[in-house]
Every structure is written in C-alpha cells, then in structure tokens.
Amino acid sequence: MAEVSVNNVTKTFGSLKALDDVTMDFPDGGFFALLGPSGSGKTTLLRAIAGFIFADSGTIRIGDQPVENVPVEKRDIGMMFQNYALFPNMTVSDNVGFGLRVRKVGAAEERRRIGEALDLVQLGQHGDRKPHQLSGGQRQRVALARAIVTNPRVLLLDEPLSALDKALRVDMQFELKRIQREIGITTIFVTHDQEEALTLSDKIGILRDGKMIQAGPPRDVYSNPADLFTATFLGEANILDALAGEGADIKIPHGFPTGGTLAVRPENISISQTEPTANGLSKCQAVLERRVFAGAMATCILQSNGNRIKVISRDQDIPSDVAEGDRLWLTWPVEKTLSVPSGRH
Amino acid sequence: MSGVFLARLGKLWLACILFFLYAPIAVMAFMSFNASQYYQLPFDFSLKWYEKLAGNQEIVDAATRSVMIALATTVIATILGTAASVALFRYEFRGKRFLQVMLFPPIAIPWLITGTAMLIFFFGVGLGRGTPSVIIGHVALALPYVIVVVSARLATFDATLEEAARSLGADSWTVTREVTLPWISSGVIAGALFAFAVSFDQFVVSYFLSEPGDSTLPVLIYTSIRKGFTPEINAISTIIIVVSMAVMLFAARFSNFGGER
Numbered sequence: 249m250a251e252v253s254v255n256n257v258t259k260t261f262g263s264l265k266a267l268d269d270v271t272m273d274f275p276d277g278g279f280f281a282l283l284g285p286s287g288s289g290k291t292t293l294l295r296a297i298a299g300f301i302f303a304d305s306g307t308i309r310i311g312d313q314p315v316e317n318v319p320v321e322k323r324d325i326g327m328m329f330q331n332y333a334l335f336p337n338m339t340v341s342d343n344v345g346f347g348l349r350v351r352k353v354g355a356a357e358e359r360r361r362i363g364e365a366l367d368l369v370q371l372g373q374h375g376d377r378k379p380h381q382l383s384g385g386q387r388q389r390v391a392l393a394r395a396i397v398t399n400p401r402v403l404l405l406d407e408p409l410s411a412l413d414k415a416l417r418v419d420m421q422f423e424l425k426r427i428q429r430e431i432g433i434t435t436i437f438v439t440h441d442q443e444e445a446l447t448l449s450d451k452i453g454i455l456r457d458g459k460m461i462q463a464g465p466p467r468d469v470y471s472n473p474a475d476l477f478t479a480t481f482l483g484e485a486n487i488l489d490a491l492a493g494e495g496a497d498i499k500i501p502h503g504f505p506t507g508g509t510l511a512v513r514p515e516n517i518s519i520s521q522t523e524p525t526a527n528g529l530s531k532c533q534a535v536l537e538r539r540v541f542a543g544a545m546a547t548c549i550l551q552s553n554g555n556r557i558k559v560i561s562r563d564q565d566i567p568s569d570v571a572e573g574d575r576l577w578l579t580w581p582v583e584k585t586l587s588v589p590s591g592r593h
Numbered sequence: 594m595s596g597v598f599l600a601r602l603g604k605l606w607l608a609c610i611l612f613f614l615y616a617p618i619a620v621m622a623f624m625s626f627n628a629s630q631y632y633q634l635p636f637d638f639s640l641k642w643y644e645k646l647a648g649n650q651e652i653v654d655a656a657t658r659s660v661m662i663a664l665a666t667t668v669i670a671t672i673l674g675t676a677a678s679v680a681l682f683r684y685e686f687r688g689k690r691f692l693q694v695m696l697f698p699p700i701a702i703p704w705l706i707t708g709t710a711m712l713i714f715f716f717g718v719g720l721g722r723g724t725p726s727v728i729i730g731h732v733a734l735a736l737p738y739v740i741v742v743v744s745a746r747l748a749t750f751d752a753t754l755e756e757a758a759r760s761l762g763a764d765s766w767t768v769t770r771e772v773t774l775p776w777i778s779s780g781v782i783a784g785a786l787f788a789f790a791v792s793f794d795q796f797v798v799s800y801f802l803s804e805p806g807d808s809t810l811p812v813l814i815y816t817s818i819r820k821g822f823t824p825e826i827n828a829i830s831t832i833i834i835v836v837s838m839a840v841m842l843f844a845a846r847f848s849n850f851g852g853e854r
Contacts (some may be wrong), residue, residue, distance in 0.1 A: 300756060320759040337775040345773070347761035398761065559677035 250311030250401040251276040252297060252434060257306030259292060259458075266292040267303065268458040274402075274451070279428055280436045281445035284455035285481070290438045291406060293455065297436065298404050299323045310401055312363065326395030326433075327404045330411060332387045334379040340366070340390050341375035347398040365393040368427060385416050392424070396431060403428070405437035421447055442482050446470065454478050471586070476509055479588050485511040486557045488585075496532035496553075499582045510589045514560040516584040519548060520577045521567055529579040536574050539566070550578065616720065623826035632729060642828040652813060652829055659793055659810040666731040666792035671785040673732070675738025681740075682747045683755070694765060696737045704797035707734070712801045726802040727809070731792040738791060739784035746780025747773075786844035794837055 252274040259267040269291050274280050282290040295301045297308060299320035308315050315323055317354035326347075334343050341362050348358045366372050369389035379387055388408070395403060398525035408424070409417045425448055428435050439445050445452050446466045453463040454474075462474035476487075488498055488510040498510065512530075524531055546563040549556065557578065570576060620802060628639035646652055699707065711733070715726045750773065758768040774781070796811040803812055808832065814826055 298760060301758075320756075321762050321764055321778050324762070325760055327757065327760035329757060331751070331753060333751065334752040335754060335758075335772055346763070350762040350767060375617075393762070394757075550845065 250434060251309075252402055252436065253307075253309045254293070254297065255307045255309075257293070257296060257303045257308060259296060259301060259303050265458045267296065270306070270455070270458070272458045272460055272463045273382055274434055274436055276434055277432045278434060278450040279425065279448055280434075281449035281452045282436065282438045282455060283445040283452055283482070284440065285447055286440060288451075289456075289457040289458040290440075290455045293453075294404055294406055294436060297402070298325055298327055304320070305344075322403045323325050324398075325404055325590045326398065326400035326402070328391045328395045328408045330405065332379075332391040332411075333391055334387055334394070336379055338378075340371065340377050340379070340382070343379065343390055344394045344397050344592075346394065351398065351510050361397055367424075368396075368430070369393045385414055385420065388412065388420060389423075391521060392427065394564045395484055396427070396433065401434070403433045403435040405435065407438055407440070410439070410441070417444075439499065445526045446482070452482075454482065456481075462593040467510065473586060476511075479511050484514050484558060485586060485588075486514065486517070487511050487555070497530060498532065499528075499530045499585070501582055501585050501587055502574065511588055512584060513585040513586070514547075514558040517559045517578050517580045518561065519566050519570070521561060521570065523573070523577055524579045526579075530582055530585060531577055531579045533575055533580050534577055536570060536572050538572060539570070550576065552578070597777055604803045610725060621827050622831040622834070624823065625824055625831045627824070630824060642824040645823075646825050646828045649825065652810070652825070653803060654674075655669040655810045656829070657806055658724070658807070660726055662799075662809060663727050663792040667785050667789045669728070670735040670739050670788040670792075671781060674736050674784055674788070675743050675777070675781050676775075677736075677767060678740050678743040678747055681744065682750070682752075691761070696740055699734065700737050704795075708798040708801040711798060722802055722804045724807065726847075727799055730798045730802050731795055732794050734798060735791040737787035738787040742784040743777055743780045746777045746783075750776050783844045787842050789843065790837060790840050792832075840841065 251525075254270060254272050254274075257270045258265070258269050260457065270289070270293060282293055284290045292301060294304050297310075299315065299318060303316065308323070310323060335346065338346070343357050344365050345362045348361060355362070362375065363372070366375055369392055371386060371389050371393065374386065374390075381388065382390065392408075405424075405438075409420050412420060421444060437448070440546065449466060451464060452466050452469050454461045454469065454477075456477055462469055462478050469478065470482055473482065473485075476485075479485040500510070532552055534550035534557055537550060537551050538549040540547040540549075541563060544562060545560060546566055548557065548559040548561075548566065551557070594685050623636070625642055626636075626638055626640070628637040628641060650721065656767045681689065707731070711726070712722075714733045715721060715729075720726050720729075754776075757766050759765075765773065794811065795809075795814065799809045800812045800815065803809055808816065810829065817823075817826060
C-alpha cells in the first residue's frame, strides 16, 4: 500500500497534448476516480501511473519511489483492464497465480494465496474453469483477484465496469468498494460514468483536454464546481445568466466572483403555483413545457425568458393539478446557487 | 433445373482439376511399383525399384542431406520468423511499414532470379557454394512464409494480454513465453511446416548453391534424369510426394484451426 502522487506531468502524442501539466495526489488507502469525457486524458494518466506510457516531463511517485524510469513490471502495481484481459490458455487459478509464479513465491504459498484471493471475490469453487466458461461478472472478479493477489502497492482500474449491464454494474460497484475497504489498497480508477465516480470514490479528479480541471471529494466538487464544464459534466446544472422577467428575483450569493456564472442544480429547485413569500429564496416565473413521471421522482422541463430549465423533484412535491402550459413559480435557496468561475476552459 | 445443372457442372469442373493435377502423379507412383523398366503393361507389381533405391548410396546420401538441410532451415527460419513477427506486432519503429512491405517481393520474385542473385552474392562475400550457402538461401526463402503465417495468427491476439502480464510483474521474455507463444503456437507450427516444405522441395536455389557431388535430392533427381531415366526416380519421387503432401496437409490443418480456437 502506498500513496501515489502525480506532479506537473505532461505527455504529448504528436501535436496532441494528452496530459497538460497534471497534478493530483492519491493518499494511501483511498479510492480515487479519474473522470472525464473520452479524449480527456484520464486513461493516459492511468497508463502513465502504470508505466505503459512515459511522461515527457513531470514526476510520478508511488510511495517514496519516483517511478519515471521504472518499467511496468517493476512498479508493483495491480491493474484491471476494460476487457478483463484474462489469459485464455490458463485456468482461473493459473490466471490468478500468474503474478505469484513470476515472483516465485513457492507452490504452497501460491496455492494458499490463490485460494484466499478467489474466496475474497467469492469464486472459490471456480478455480479449475477456463475464462471462456465464466460469465462477464465472474471474469470481472477473476481479473480483480489476479490484480490484488500479489499485494500490489496500488490498484489501477481502467473502466472496470463498463462492459457489464446496469444491474450487475451496481452490484460490482459495491463489491469493489467492499474489497477495497477490506484490503485497504490505494485504488485509482478511470471512468466516464459520473454516477459511478460519485458513488465509489473518496476523491475525484476531473479531466478535460489533458488538463486536471478540479480534484477533490465528490461532494465538494459537486457543490463547488471549478468551472462550467465541471458543473454540467458532474450532474446537471441550469445556467441562470439570462434569467429575468416579471417578478424574477435572483439573489447573488455572498462572495460571488465577478464575471462568474450563476447556476442551480435541477434537484434544488421547487415548483409552486403561487408566488412564494419566504425570505432567502431566489425565484422566477416559468412556463411548464413537459412533466415526466418516473415513479417516485418526476422531471419537469420549463421555459423562462427563452431559458430551458430542468427541475427534478419528488413527484408528490409537485402540485398534482399543474398542467403543461401553466405559468409556475420556481424557487431555490440562495445557498444552493452555484457560483461558477468562468474563463477557465 | 439450372441450379442442379450448375452444381453438376461445378462437380465436373472440380473432377477435371483434380484429374489433371493428380493423374500424372498417380501414373508415376503406379509405375514405381511396376517391374518393367520401360513402362510396359500389363502391370507387374514389384518393389524392386524401391530395393534398388535403398542400395543406391548416392540417392540415400542426397535424401539424408535434403532432410538435414530442411530441418536446419525449419529451425532457423521458424525462430527468426517468429521473433520478427512478434517484434513487428509489439513495437512501433521507424521503417516498420517498409520492412513489412519488403517481406513480400521474395515470394513473388522467380526463384531462378533469386538463385542467381544469391550465387553472385555468396561468391562476392567469399562463402561460395556449399551446404552453409544452401541453408542460408533456404532460410531466406522460407522466412517470408513463416512471418506471414505467424503474423496472421498474431492479428487475432489481444495486446492487452501482454500488458496484463507485464502489470503482474513479468519481464518481456516471460510475457512472450507464457502468454504470447501459447496463443500463436498453432501459427508457429504451421509456419515451421511451411518452412520445411519450402526447403525440402526447393530445386532452383539448391541447384545453384550446392556443390557438385554434394547435392540435395531434387538436384540429384534432375541430374540423373539428364543422364538416363530409371524407375528408381519414380520411386524416390513417390516418396517425396507422400512426405511433402503429408507435411502440407498438416500445415494447412494447423493454419486453418489457428483462426478458430
């Protein structure tokens, strides 16, 4: 187990800056997500930490060791690949034991640790099977067991769950988190799924065009996005810039940066039919365009002064007799207004 | 109606092809078991030409030499070709495309020209004629076949398997031995069989590069035919054909199965 730190790492492929002065710390034992759209550099960063890519400049440390000149096989990492990359000619046990055989731990020790690792991922009975005899979720678990059986200093996951269907993915998310807690290994995973990143990680790094836009605990990043891109990429946000009109009263939060953009999350807006009078609320009028019922929750799309506003709330909190085309009042607490610094993208 | 007709025509066509391909060979094999030296019928079964063959030290020596040269060629060309294929698959380097493209012309260039060029070259570098020259020449001819066959198998290989092995601590030799070679083994075997066949059946290059009195089997057959034909040649040719066909069928089987596993 070890902490990982990435400092001012830059990597260029031809004329493309895949990583542009990226810095992020991954403290010991944490679970970290690298999140970004495709082409943002998140996979490049993971592969640079793994050692498949050597950075042009900057430093990467695993524990106390600078690893810029250390090849993959000497970095003592565990890695899980998007397509699992199980060795097709080997049984499950031989797959899991590969790293142990390379390290020459001895047959008895190898057998014991393979058993432990397979038990940990709940595949104790499947050691003799070949990878092609397993389901997608089982292969996933074998890949995980193989990656952690050598007690690596850091576990790297490259979109580990993207090949699974939704229900299985949610199961595996919890499973992954449970195993990570149990062995306490520093884990870095790449994903383009913002929900997955929010659910699993202690700290999120948001990348875009090779730059680290923001890094921090999920809740911090969600409620204080560093820029408009982060605000809209991590969750949804209604931009309030051009919001005005009859009765509109948009309060600007204290300490709001000049030249910034105001935004509010869909789940923080309330809908009412009469003008609200309470203090400390921002408000405006909007016409209901569409109301989408989704069981417990409902999504409303409204128009206000040419702005499209999305509201997500409990269905029972929306008056039942509102109809499409009605003029409604939207309110939200001032402190829920996101103040997004602009000009950083 | 026309479908049935076309199907019959197709079968007839296939039968013609097989007939023209194999009838001369069949006649030769048939005659190698005929007692008459002058192809006289009626057929009188006899193994005397095979007996004579066994007693003909010149032919036995040439056959042994051919097999040894083919085995040496197979080993060298398979190792070099497999290593080259893996390198071409694994690494990006300057001139890689050029190198890959340049692998194919030797297959298309007539052996007569290749043979002449090799002869001039080997005399130029002072190696001259002889078994080492023959082996080097055969390796050069067989190498493109090995690389093509092994590369075809490698095209189905998932490169992330190598990355996974490296992430688990395996150095590049361990990765090759434990992960890459098991996957391409059928291609390597097929490539080796092709290399053997190319060498064992080679006439032109062997004729140019071997020393007189030190010739390979095909060269010996050619020179004996010029001196005077005996059914011994039928017998040795029949043996060569059986061996070559067995090797090629084996190779075809492996390269076919390679894609499906």
